[in-house]
Amino acid sequence: MSLTHLFDSLTAEKLQNKACAKWQNYSSDILPLWVADMDFPVSDKIKDALRSYADSDNFGYPSYQGLPGVKEVTLKRLTERHGWTIDAKALTLINGIVPGLFLSVMALTSAQDEVIVPSPIYGPFKMAIEMTGRKGVFVPLLEPNYELDFEALENSVTPASRVLMLCNPHNPVGRVFRRDELEKLAEFALRHRLWVVSDELHSDLVFSGHKHIPFGSLGGEISQRTITLFGPTKTFNIAGLKIGFAASENPALLKRFEAVSAGLMGQPNVFAQTALLAAFSEGDAWLSETLTYLERNRDFIGEYVTANLPQIGYRAPEGTYLAWLDMRKLALENPETFALEQAKVALNNGAWFGPGGEGFLRLNFATSRGIVTEALERLKTAVNAL
Ligand SMILES: Cc1ncc(COP(=O)(O)O)c(C=O)c1O
Structure with missing residues (x-):
């Protein structure tokens, strides 16, 4: 199974019980695409090194x-x-x-x-x-x-x-x-x-x-x-x-x-x-697979937003796995609350990033294409209901 395929197999159901801030901060009906952690499994090289260090008895x-x-x-x-x-x-x-x-x-x-x-x-x-x-x-x-x-x-x-x-x-x-x-x-x-x-x-x-x-x-x-x-x-x-x-x-x-x-x-x-x-x-073989996957997610978001959410501004990031969504045309009182309550997607409020961030949302796309798609579909439904 290729790494890409492995990442595609990540679902909310599988990730929900992960004991981490990203998945535990909100109830299970919310898709959490906020804090900057990836949902991808860590490289085996790192996990193997940690296991063998544990066996070394050298603490x-x-x-x-x-x-x-x-x-x-x-x-x-x-x-x-x-x-x-x-x-x-x-x-x-x-x-x-x-x-x-x-x-x-x-x-x-x-x-x-x-x-x-x-x-x-x-x-x-x-x-x-x-x-x-x-x-x-x-x-x-x-x-x-x-x-x-x-x-x-x-x-x-x-x-x-x-x-x-x-x-x-x-x-x-x-x-x-x-x-x-x-x-x-x-x-x-x-x-x-x-x-x-x-x-x-x-x-x-x-x-x-x-x-x-x-x-x-x-x-x-x-x-x-x-x-x-x-x-x-x-x-x-x-x-x-x-x-x-x-x-x-x-x-x-x-x-x-x-x-x-x-x-x-x-x-x-x-x-x-x-x-x-x-x-x-x-770690670089893992990283290069991961970057390929992330770049495809990044491009997919661009295509989706252009086709389905023209009210949202999006400039493809050149690096990071963070999409910076311009929600200002929607004139929302609070974009974060809108995404959370109307779309059931947890995103970071642009206002937290200081001057120039008001009216924006940050979306973490280091997750499976399926989860990114579901988050965008939920946003689309909520935007169309405005
Ligand atoms: C630009 C930047 N600096 C620092 C951090 C946090 O770093 P650390 O967890 O090592 O404190 C983050 C986390 O997302 C980040 O994006």
């Missing part, structure tokens, strides 16, 4: 540099997949990317400092800024193609601006920013002496015709001013294991980051590290 502290090979496979992957060659000293293991967002803000700013963020943006960016007493300055991306608005970015700078935060590939709009856009952004950051925090957690979830370029790989001074956050958890559907990396070619910057977390975060546990090792060194 003591790993070396402070991580389990043997963890940094090496990561560095190799960065070079081979993304053309970014850095030193092992440029990598720090972290317990997740959201902790990395908080730590970066705490390390690089003081209370009242301003952090510039193109928006809409994955909600914890805003949390990391505001819950630490900093000020978020959100600069909406330009519609309809979600380009960076350089004029508005320029106008957002004040003497209190310290950091620019970027999400690339972008959650929720699905952009994979081009080199020319990133270079222009780098020039902007350098001119205003901003630090850059680049969340690249979705960097291996990129569709054909697009290429991920790590912000830190642009070279020269901008690499010295950038902390990049990335890891295997979205790509390989292992978010519950909590692991990632903060990377910077500026040792002083990484030291500042590490100083904030010292004693608080600890190292990712040995199972998380084992999964990372297997994912990065042996």
Whole structure:
């Protein structure tokens, strides 16, 4: 049985009892296409590695540099997949990317400092800024193609601006920013002496015709001013294991980051590290099948929306497995409540993603074609009943 066929066989009935947030947060009449977990089975390479680690009886502290090979496979992957060659000293293991967002803000700013963020943006960016007493300055991306608005970015700078935060590939709009856009952004950051925090957690979830370029790989001074956050958890559907990396070619910057977390975060546990090792060194056959499946789902959504839901705006994402649906023409009071109550589909409310997100819904299409189809059919019936 091919992997594609295996994914097609996933149904709501089979997934309903899965003990995870995605499937347990709503009653069984709701199709949950919200939180960014995939419904696909995890690669056997990762599951086998975890089983054999469990048999090794080695649950003591790993070396402070991580389990043997963890940094090496990561560095190799960065070079081979993304053309970014850095030193092992440029990598720090972290317990997740959201902790990395908080730590970066705490390390690089003081209370009242301003952090510039193109928006809409994955909600914890805003949390990391505001819950630490900093000020978020959100600069909406330009519609309809979600380009960076350089004029508005320029106008957002004040003497209190310290950091620019970027999400690339972008959650929720699905952009994979081009080199020319990133270079222009780098020039902007350098001119205003901003630090850059680049969340690249979705960097291996990129569709054909697009290429991920790590912000830190642009070279020269901008690499010295950038902390990049990335890891295997979205790509390989292992978010519950909590692991990632903060990377910077500026040792002083990484030291500042590490100083904030010292004693608080600890190292990712040995199972998380084992999964990372297997994912990065042996997971690519699974990933390539999965990307093919996701790209077909992405295209199917485009065809379905054009044919059946012309009231909904949809620009095919270039990466991620998130569809960003523009519901504004329907003039709904609350699109999330509409989808949940009228269509029985759980989606993320665009308003949660900040300025530029109001009136949108985010749909997670990392599930079987059957479930995606059913969700769209339910939406169509609810929209037609308006
Ligand atoms: C862009 C982005 N950053 C961070 C996270 C969460 O990362 P973690 O689970 O490692 O904290 C997500 C989860 O969907 C995400 O999409």
